[in-house]
Amino acid sequence: MATPTLAEQIAKQLRHEILLGELAPGASVGEREKAQQMGVSRTPMREAIRLLAQEGLLVLRPSMSPIVADPTLKQVEDDLTLIRALEVLSGELACKFASADEIEAIRGLQNRMVEHAAANDMLAFFETDMGFHRAIAQASKNERLDEMHGQLLSRLWRVRYLSARQAWDRSRVLTQHNLIVEGLEARDADLVKQETDSHILHIQRNIQGHFRKDCPSLKTMERQA
Amino acid sequence: MATPTLAEQIAKQLRHEILLGELAPGASVGEREKAQQMGVSRTPMREAIRLLAQEGLLVLRPSMSPIVADPTLKQVEDDLTLIRALEVLSGELACKFASADEIEAIRGLQNRMVEHAAANDMLAFFETDMGFHRAIAQASKNERLDEMHGQLLSRLWRVRYLSARQAWDRSRVLTQHNLIVEGLEARDADLVKQETDSHILHIQRNIQGHFRKDCPSLKTMERQA
């Protein structure tokens, strides 16, 4: 049974559709409809929906179809506050426990980001960025921490992707990442913590700007009315 | 549909059995067997099992019955490291955002703990202790943070309960809690952070001692061999 379970495949597919916007925020995802549409039975579809709900990408409602999450600015900010704390902790632990190889690999990711920025490859740049943060969480050698961080990151994937489009500050990202990597290489926990904190705070500001521009999610406001 | 779903009731029951030790760590919980035993079908039992697995109380194994989790010291320490960070953050945010009523309620919990300690009511003392920490997380007004903190806390419930039996230091707990409450009342984030950090560190030491005494879980060692 080395092959991933069907529910997991469905979850992966759904996650993909949600994060890429093929399934718009607020869209209903009835387990019957979606199951038939994807040619599977309700059981694994149900399980996949639960998985994504747990990840925060879907919201379950009593006696109604689950809908694609459309987080408010407050919710995103809360998530970012949380992820900030987790990444600061990750950085601290990684300074203690990361192997030289792992730090080298992180440096490698940073280098790849430089290349992608030079090549103006937005998507690759972004995905490597996510990988960079994931790698640090893994290097903390704290499995739960890594787990929760990954969950939070996937929850924020879409909004970070959208806000990162206005990439006036790719160079800032690279500079900050560079400081973080240097901190890790020097095993300087204070430096890593400080720079990580600052880095996430900047991301938070970017996202706030993004929300203001796009007008606080029309659909959300309508639903609240 | 105000009544909790059957799967949730099963999960609640199972959680109860696990935390109280009626289901020993390492015990197998096949969905067929347990479902028949509880007089329900496999479907909600399956869902309940997934819920508890997500909470970390059960561990899923490919093509084998799930078993009751029997965390290693390292895993518990990782969880505590994480919860320490989350509670420090909670305390900081609570200083900013908690209402006066909420802080008063937290003070009330502290007073109840004093009474329970005086009455030598272990269980009530412990449960109020848990409520104390939950209340601070809630007062942070960060829903995700509260959510994750609750999850982590329930995961650690059993080991904390067991280690808290050797309650030579109930007075220490009360003293530390008192400092935390005073910090909240004074909205002194630094004090709250510092005392929370210290408090959890002490708990961590207690639990380490508990593990050493009880000999690092025989069953775990056998299974690893």
Added chain:
DNA sequence: AGGCAATTTTTGGTATACCAAAATGATAAG
């Protein structure tokens, strides 16, 4: 025309049946 009520439809929740893969145990060969 507007609101209310009965009915219809859709929803998730649950039970059950079936399947394929993997663990287990028995058995035979070395």
Added chain:
DNA sequence: CTTATCATTTTGGTATACCAAAAATTGCCT
């Protein structure tokens, strides 16, 4: 006595059928 292999059994995974509750619709009554 050990080991390899084959049959059996048990497991979780999946599909399907049924149910009850709640949402949505229709049409009636005011």
